[in-house]
């Protein structure tokens with residue numbers, strides 16, 4: 001669908017935001033949270049540091065909150081035509097269950113999106129120039 005170089009490729013495939021080659025997480029096996037939620041320290045392909053500063057991923061919790069809210073609203077909208085308000089336990093169970101079950105995906109997706117807010121793809125030629133390539137206007141001075 002998306003090709004390397006497109007921001008969505010990095011987000012959906014959980015790849016390094018810089019080179020779109022190295023994996024961000026140790027494993028794609030979502031049924032094994034201890035491996036699926038574990039991040040590499042840096043990119044195996046380009047060496048890009050996945051921990052640019054302490055607490056960097058604190059902001060990913062806001063992305064996670066937005067995704068979780070969207071899931072809860074989607075579940076509610078799907079259930080609403082079929083169940084009355086008197087059966088609120090169905091809503092609580094379905095929304096709570098969907099949030100718990102989607103946690104590994106939301107966790108990974110929110111971190112991937114958060115990284116892509118701040119770092120963009122660089123071609124191998126741009127990467128060869130070093131980090132100055134992030135600020136071409138400054139480099140010209």
Ligand SMILES: [Zn+2]
Nearest residue numbers: 016019043046
């Ligand atoms: Zn990389």
